[in-house]
Each structure stands twice: as C-alpha cells, then as structure tokens.
Amino acid sequence: MKKLLSGNEAIALGAYHAGVRxxxxxxxxPSTEILENLARYKDIHAEWSTNxxxxxxxxxxxxxxxxxxxxSMKHVGLNVASDPFMAAATTGxxxxxxxxxxxxxxIHSSQNEQDNRYYARLARVPxxxxxxxxEAYELMTxxxxxxxxxxxxxxxxxxxxxxxxxxxVDITHNRESALPPAIFKKDTAKFVMLPAYARxxxxxxxxxxxxxxxxxxxFPLNHITWGSRELGVVSSxxxxxxxxxxxxxxxFLKLGMTYPLxxxxxxxxxxxxxxxxxxxxxxxxxxxxxRAMGITVEGKRFIPGVGELNLDIISEAAVKAGWIxxxxxxxxxHLLEELKTLPRRPPLLCPGCPHTGIFSVLSSLGIRxxxxxxxxxxxSGDIGCYTLAAxxxxxxxxxxxxxxxxxxxxxxxxxxxxxxKIVAVIGDSTFxxxxxxxxxxxxxxxxxxxxxxxxxxxxxMTGHQQHPATGFTAQGEAAQRVNIVELARSCGxxxxxxxxxxxxxxLRSALKVALDxxxxxxxxxxxxxxxxxRSKAALCIDDDKCSSCDVCLTLxxxxxxxxxxxxxxxxxxCVGCTLCQQLCPHKAxxxxxxxxxxxx
Amino acid sequence: xxxxxxLVTGVGGQGVVLAGDILxxxxxxxxxxxKKTDTLGMAQRGGSVVTHLRMAEEVASxxxxxxxxxxxxxxxxxxxxxxxxxxxQGASAIVNNYAIPPLSVSLGAEAYPDDDKIKHILxxxxxxxxxxxxxxxxxxxxxLKVLNVFMLGLLSMLTPFSPEVWQEIIxxxxxxxxxxxxLTAFERGRHEMIALLSAMPGxxxxxxxxxxxxxxxx
Numbered sequence: 001m002k003k004l005l006s007g008n009e010a011i012a013l014g015a016y017h018a019g020v021r022x023x024x025x026x027x028x029x030p031s032t033e034i035l036e037n038l039a040r041y042k043d044i045h046a047e048w049s050t051n052x053x054x055x056x057x058x059x060x061x062x063x064x065x066x067x068x069x070x071x072s073m074k075h076v077g078l079n080v081a082s083d084p085f086m087a088a089a090t091t092g093x094x095x096x097x098x099x100x101x102x103x104x105x106x107i108h109s110s111q112n113e114q115d116n117r118y119y120a121r122l123a124r125v126p127x128x129x130x131x132x133x134x135e136a137y138e139l140m141t142x143x144x145x146x147x148x149x150x151x152x153x154x155x156x157x158x159x160x161x162x163x164x165x166x167x168x169v170d171i172t173h174n175r176e177s178a179l180p181p182a183i184f185k186k187d188t189a190k191f192v193m194l195p196a197y198a199r200x201x202x203x204x205x206x207x208x209x210x211x212x213x214x215x216x217x218x219f220p221l222n223h224i225t226w227g228s229r230e231l232g233v234v235s236s237x238x239x240x241x242x243x244x245x246x247x248x249x250x251x252f253l254k255l256g257m258t259y260p261l262x263x264x265x266x267x268x269x270x271x272x273x274x275x276x277x278x279x280x281x282x283x284x285x286x287x288x289x290x291r292a293m294g295i296t297v298e299g300k301r302f303i304p305g306v307g308e309l310n311l312d313i314i315s316e317a318a319v320k321a322g323w324i325x326x327x328x329x330x331x332x333x334h335l336l337e338e339l340k341t342l343p344r345r346p347p348l349l350c351p352g353c354p355h356t357g358i359f360s361v362l363s364s365l366g367i368r369x370x371x372x373x374x375x376x377x378x379x380s381g382d383i384g385c386y387t388l389a390a391x392x393x394x395x396x397x398x399x400x401x402x403x404x405x406x407x408x409x410x411x412x413x414x415x416x417x418x419x420x421k422i423v424a425v426i427g428d429s430t431f432x433x434x435x436x437x438x439x440x441x442x443x444x445x446x447x448x449x450x451x452x453x454x455x456x457x458x459x460x461m462t463g464h465q466q467h468p469a470t471g472f473t474a475q476g477e478a479a480q481r482v483n484i485v486e487l488a489r490s491c492g493x494x495x496x497x498x499x500x501x502x503x504x505x506x507l508r509s510a511l512k513v514a515l516d517x518x519x520x521x522x523x524x525x526x527x528x529x530x531x532x533x534r535s536k537a538a539l540c541i542d543d544d545k546c547s548s549c550d551v552c553l554t555l556x557x558x559x560x561x562x563x564x565x566x567x568x569x570x571x572x573x574c575v576g577c578t579l580c581q582q583l584c585p586h587k588a589x590x591x592x593x594x595x596x597x598x599x600x
Numbered sequence: 601x602x603x604x605x606x607l608v609t610g611v612g613g614q615g616v617v618l619a620g621d622i623l624x625x626x627x628x629x630x631x632x633x634x635k636k637t638d639t640l641g642m643a644q645r646g647g648s649v650v651t652h653l654r655m656a657e658e659v660a661s662x663x664x665x666x667x668x669x670x671x672x673x674x675x676x677x678x679x680x681x682x683x684x685x686x687x688x689q690g691a692s693a694i695v696n697n698y699a700i701p702p703l704s705v706s707l708g709a710e711a712y713p714d715d716d717k718i719k720h721i722l723x724x725x726x727x728x729x730x731x732x733x734x735x736x737x738x739x740x741x742x743x744l745k746v747l748n749v750f751m752l753g754l755l756s757m758l759t760p761f762s763p764e765v766w767q768e769i770i771x772x773x774x775x776x777x778x779x780x781x782x783l784t785a786f787e788r789g790r791h792e793m794i795a796l797l798s799a800m801p802g803x804x805x806x807x808x809x810x811x812x813x814x815x816x817x818x
Contacts (some may be wrong), residue, residue: 004624004634108639132635165637165662166624238662245660311665335685335724338717342682343710345611345702347647393707553707558646562706563699570700572744573613 005169007162010133011100012037014140015070017173020044021182022062024055026433027462028074029109030163031102035072036465039474048465048474051403051433052077056084056099063097064191065182068144072100075116076402080434082119085153089123090201091191092151096144100156102163105281106308111383111402113306115282120155120259124205126212127155127259128221129237133167135221139256141173142221150208159281161238161308213260221256224269231323232273234266234286239309243279246314247323261289270295277323281309349388351559352575354456354501354527359389359396360555360579361507367421368396377421378413380406384427385461386454393556397425404434411447421515422449428484429459429467436491442520443492450514451493451522455484456529464532488522495519501527504582536576538592541567545588552580552589601657602632602760605664608651609683610675611700612640615748618773619673620651622752625769626761627655635662650683672726673755675734675747676700681718687725694754695722696734696747730796737788743778746785753789757797763790
C-alpha cells in the first residue's frame with residue numbers, strides 16, 4: 001500500500017512495525033510528530049516524559065527488559081539527554097534501543113543549529129540517516145536489529161526537511177503480533193556502572209565499532225551507483241536528494257550508515273572516480289573522516305557549513321567548484337531588489353494568547369520603558385511561544401538560551417550585582433521540563449527576583465501536547481495533575497500568587513506586589529491557550545469613538561489592523577480576549593453587534 | 601507525463617498546509633511520485649507560510665529550485681509577491697485578491713505593496729497573473745474557511761486530474777459536517793476559473809483543453 005507520509009510519520013510507523021513496545025519523548029520541533037503518531041497505537045506505551053533526559057532513561061529501562069524502545073527528541077533535546085545517552089552507550093542494551101535526533105538546519109524553530117552526528121562519535125554508537133520517508137520507514141527495522149545484534153543504542157538522525165516533508169511510502173511490513181515477555185535478567189557487571197564494572201565495559205565499545213564497520217561494508221542502505229567516473233559524490237540524508245538532482249549523471253556513494261563508515265567501500269569508490277566530493281548538510285562530518293583516511297576529497301570548501309542546503313545553494317557551489325557548468329540565466333536585474341522591499345511577516349503571538357497580557361503589562365511599566373540599552377527591568381526568558389514577545393511592539397524578553405535557562409540566569413545577574421529589577425519568565429511545560437530545579441536553586445541561594453510561570457495548560461509551541469499539569473497522558477488517559485502553584489510553594493517560594501491571564505488590572509497589581517517584594521516571588525499567570533479554546537465572540541472598533549491613538553496596537557495582536565489610518569479588528573481572527581478593550585482609553589472597543597460573515 | 605512544481609503560499613491560519621496535503625494526495629492517487637514540504641517556521645498563526653509541492657515520475661528534492669515553479673497558488677497578495685523568484689518564465693500565478701497587512705504595516709513601519717507593484721513583481725516571471733476574489737466568494741458561501749478548497753477548485757483547472765479524484769480526496773481530508781460546503785466551494789472555484797480563462801485574450805481556455813484528457817505519471 002502506498003501512502004504519503006511525513007518523515008516523522010514514517011519513523012513512527014516503521015518503529016511500530018519493528019515491534020517497539022515503549023516510546024518516550026519530550027515535544028520539540030521537528031521531532032514532535034514521531035511520538036504523537038506512536039501514541040495512537042494503544043498496544044504500546046507511548047509517553048510524553050517531563051524532559052528528554054527522563055525519556056532516555058525510560059527507554060533505557062525498557063530495553064533492559066528485552067523490549068524494543070524508541071526515544072525521540074529535537075537536536076538540543078539530546079543535549080539534555082546526553083548523560084543517560086552516554087550511559088546507554090556504556091551499558092549497552094537487551095532489547096533494541098533507538099534514539100532519534102531531529103536536527104534543525106536553518107533554525108526553522110530552534111535556538112541554534114548543531115550537527116548531532118558528532119554524538120555518535122562521542123558515544124561510539126552506530127548512526128543511521130535516511131533521505132526520504134520511504135527510507136525513514138525501512139531504517140527503523142534495521143535500527144532495532146543493529147541495536148540488538150551489536151548490544152548498543154543506535155542513533156538515527158533526521159532533519160527538518162526529512163521529518164516534515166511528505167513523500168510516498170510503500171508500506172511493506174506489519175507488526176508481529178507475538179512479542180516475548182519483558183524480563184529483567186540481573187547482570188551487575190553490565191547494568192551497574194561502578195568504576196570497576198565501567199572500566200570493563202569501555203573497551204567493548206571500540207570492539208563493537210570494529211565489528212560495525214565491517215557490517216557497514218555490506219549494509220544494503222550503503223550503496224554505490226556508478227555514473228560518470230569524472231565525479232564521485234558521497235552523500236547522506238536530505239543532501240543526497242539535492243545532490244542527485246543537481247549533479248545528475250555523476251557517480252554516487254549513498255550512505256545510510258554514516259558512523260562507523262564503510263572504509264573499504266569508500267576506498268573502492270574513491271579509486272573509481274577522478275574527483276571525490278562530499279555533499280552534506282552542516283558540519284564536514286563525513287568529509288573529515290574520509291580525509292583522515294588519506295583520501296583527497298572536496299566539500300566544505302564550496303558547500304556552506306551553516307544553514308539549510310537546497311538545490312540553489314548546491315548548484316551555485318557546484319558551478320563555483322567546477323563540478324558542473326553554469327546554466328544560462330536570464331537575470332531580471334530588478335526582481336531581487338524589489339523582493340527586498342516587501343514587508344516581512346514574522347510569526348506573532350496568536351490573537352487571544354494568554355501570554356500577551358502579562359507581556360503588555362511588563363513592557364508598559366515605567367522602569368521598562370526608559371530603555372536605553374539597560375532596561376531597568378530585565379526580563380530573562382527561555383524557549384516557548386512566549387519567546388515571540390521579544391519582537392516589537394512588545395519587546396519584552398531580553399534573554400533566551402535554552403529550556404529553563406531564565407531562572408538560573410536571573411539569579412546569576414542578581415548575584416553579579418546588577419541593580420535593575422529582574423523577572424524570569426517560563427512556560428508551564430518548560431517549568432516542569434527544567435524550571436523546577438532552577439526554582440529550588442533560587443530559593444536555596446536566596447534569590448530576590450520575580451519568576452513568572454505562564455500556565456496555559458499545554459505545550460503550545462510544538463502543537464499542544466499534554467504534560468504533567470494538563471491532567472492527561474500522551475495517549476489520552478486521565479492522569480494526576482501537577483498543581484504548579486502548590487509545587488512552587490512546596491519548593492519553599494514564599495510569595496506565590498495565581499492571577500488570571502486576561503485581567504490587565506489584576507496582572508498589574510500582582511506584578512507590583514511581586515516586584516516590591518524583597519524576596520523571591522512567583523507569579524503563576526493562568527489562562528488557556530487561544531488555539532485550544534477559541535470560542536468567544538469577536539470584538540469590533542466603534543469608528544465614532546476611536547481616536548486612532550494606536551494603544552491597542554501595542555499588544556501586537558494580529559487581529560488588529562490599521563489600513564489607511566483606520567483601525568479595525570479582523571473578526572475571522574479575533575477570539576474576544578478583551579485585552580484591547582481593557583486598554584482602549586476611549587472605550588471604543590466592544591462586542592461586535594452583528595457578524596458580517598459567518599466563521600467556520 | 602505530469603511534471604509539475606507548485607507553490608502554495610499564504611498566512612498561517614489560512615489553510616495552506618491542508619490545501620497542499622489534498623493536492624499531494626490527488627497527485628498520488630493519479631500515480632505520480634510526490635514530495636511536499638511546508639516552511640512555516642514558528643508560525644501557528646499569522647506568519648508567512650509556503651508549501652513546495654513537486655509531482656513527476658520520480659522526485660528527488662522536496663524543495664523547488666528558484667525559477668522552476670510552474671504554478672503559484674497564493675491565498676494572500678503579499679505572500680504571492682514574496683515568492684516570485686521561485687517562478688519559471690511563463691508560470692501561472694493565481695492570487696487571492698485579499699490583503700492581510702503584517703503588524704509592521706499596521707504599526708506604520710513598512711508599507712503594504714499596492715496591486716500594481718504586486719502584479720509588476722510577479723510579471724517578471726509569470727505569464728498569467730490571475731487575481732481572484734477567493735475571500736469574497738468564501739464569505740458569500742457563508743464560511744471563510746472554505747477559501748483553501750475554493751482556491752484548489754481554481755487550481756484544479758490547470759491540472760490533469762479528474763474532478764472525481766479531487767472530490768474523493770477532499771472528502772478524505774475534511775470532516776463530514778463541512779464537506780458539502782467545501783465541495784460547493786470547489787465547484788465554484790472550477791467555474792470561476794473557466795470564466796477567467798475564457799475571458800483571457802488570445803488562447804482562451806487553452807490550459808483547460810491541454811490537460812483535459814487526464815493521465816497519470818507512467
């Protein structure tokens with residue numbers, strides 16, 4: 001049966017057909033849909049773990065019982081999970097353990113770009129890469145069997161353009177119905193990494209790699225396609241798809257296993273072509289290993305090492321390098337210039353977002369507004385929809401490093417002796433992911449700043465996944481709900497207030513109390529994500545009362561427009577959150593009397 | 601043999617991604633190899649969205665090369681102009697005559713391009729630039745959310761796929777409660793395109809006839 005599947009859907013289906021029994025993940029673009037799709041199968045356990053480290057530990061425990069386990073995360077998630085990942089590489093596995101890292105070249109939705117293929121070298125584990133959904137699907141069966149055969153976790157690396165692109169998949173397998181029971185067989189020297197045992201395990205990784213390199217020579221997803229002998233291209237992942245289109249007719253060595261490398265195959269390929277080039281996205285991971293074999297090879301001298309590749313970038317590089325001839329082009333001199341004059345359209349907080357109110361209050365505070373580079377009120381943040389508050393007109397975020405970072409950063413600034421007020425902002429899912437330890441640390445080390453927890457009861461940015469404070473599991477079962485207010489209190493934070501996200505007056509007064517407190521204060525701002533509950537009636541602007549003072553525009557709401565000097569509300573976008581109504585000094589905003597057109 | 605590169609563009613929330621999914625499934629049902637990729641960054645709503653869709657006997661890259669898109673289907677005017685560099689010489693651009701000013705425009709920091717400028721930019725490459733009243737027609741039908749399927753109706757006249765396949769695939773993607781109004785929107789789009797094409801000077805109805813025999817990729 002043929003079906004259009006995204007790379008992530010294909011990975012999930014492939015893992016399911018390969019007999020995965022436990023899957024764990026924390027949402028993160030572009031990896032999220034892997035677990036989302038696995039969660040639909042009720043005959044496996046699929047969970048949103050509180051963070052990637054926990055997910056990795058869940059996967060590791062599961063595989064120790066002989067069950068096949070999958071752990072998936074975005075590239076920076078593997079940074080969080082790197083401790084148990086390295087441990088897994090040391091202990092090895094019983095059932096197959098597959099770790100999927102979804103890298104984000106081009107930084108579509110991340111805080112950085114990093115090439116996680118290096119984690120395979122660091123941990124000395126095999127690394128598999130697919131070029132499209134079909135391969136992503138087939139790769140999973142291989143990944144689990146390699147893991148079991150070589151007693152090692154397997155790292156599968158995908159990228160945004162593989163994970164999110166849809167391609168045709170011929171679905172050939174089925175899930176085996178009878179799986180062996182989960183049994184934990186005690187083996188202290190394998191599973192307990194005391195120094196004495198760990199010292200015995202470390203040399204095994206090197207021996208495994210030698211056997212894996214041997215295996216790679218005949219691994220069917222490493223293959224040579226001979227074309228012209230003038231140019232030989234080594235490639236993997238999505239870069240292979242671009243390369244085979246731009247350099248059609250060349251010889252190709254396509255690698256499905258990119259660590260360890262099939263050195264014999266590479267030598268044979270290099271010997272068979274006049275010039276050898278590597279086309280890979282991000283770092284010269286393959287190129288440097290091939291050069292270290294003593295083979296003359298080109299790559300990153302022409303292909304950029306940062307950003308996402310595409311056909312245009314590779315074509316340009318290939319022309320420059322002399323690998324292909326330049327295609328004749330009729331260049332319109334003005335088009336590119338004209339395109340640069342078009343207004344950009346950056347992402348925004350949604351109309352009705354529960355984060356907008358508190359950021360509007362923060363950005364309008366007197367101490368914040370005398371911004372001359374030292375804002376008077378520092379807002380440290382981290383990763384979530386709310387990071388968008390850094391953009392104009394709110395301009396209400398001053399730092400964003402990684403998940404949970406804002407709280408530790410706030411304490412660091414305070415202890416360094418900065419005189420400004422400091423507010424650390426964190427989302428609910430992020431707080432549970434990696435904010436709790438920061439809060440405990442701030443209490444313990446006598447921080448005196450404000451922590452604002454934005455509680456929208458979902459993991460919004462990645463598409464509304466459940467978390468421990470939503471009351472539901474990834475598979476839709478009711479779960480014990482973590483009470484964030486009580487949790488903050490139990491960590492020892494004194495002034496914990498809960499305040500409604502859409503009440504500007506209440507937000508202002510709660511914030512004032514928190515900012516005036518000499519001790520650590522916690523503000524839990526509670527309001528549902530607008531993308532989940534968009535039911536309220538839209539508002540409209542009364543032209544007779546509106547003075548075009550533009551105060552409503554300071555919210556940065558996409559539903560409020562100004563065209564030809566006239567302000568209006570797009571009723572197809574407005575969800576009636578009333579923030580603009582509360583802000584309007586002329587009482588010009590209120591419920592729309594009759595909707596002009598019916599919405600869906 | 602079908603060999604088409606299409607761009608579907610718009611603003612987050614307009615239904616661009618779903619339109620692309622329907623189109624991709626229609627091509628698959630006709631036996632094509634298909635790849636489809638959306639670029640939407642962090643946009644839940646309100647950001648710029650572009651879907652690349654390629655169908656042929658065999659497709660390698662999911663991304664279209666600049667200057668090689670055959671058809672642009674734009675749900676918003678500015679988001680039509682923005683991707684003009686991807687069009688090949690003589691490409692067709694179907695543009696919903698509707699503006700969603702970005703926040704920077706509302707704040708007075710940037711200016712929204714006027715229709716002449718948008719047509720001028722697209723005209724560097726496009727053979728036909730068709731402005732259509734997608735949002736107006738959707739409002740007339742009573743649901744602004746049928747815009748994407750109305751636009752697919754227009755587009756369908758430039759593709760070789762039979763209306764029955766389109767209807768079946770649309771039915772697969774939409775819940776029963778809103779299927780009827782969407783199928784009506786699809787039909788409305790087809791009729792509008794016939795009218796537009798026959799009103800064009802020169803080779804009236806050319807595109808429709810050229811593709812009307814239906815075929816697959818093999």
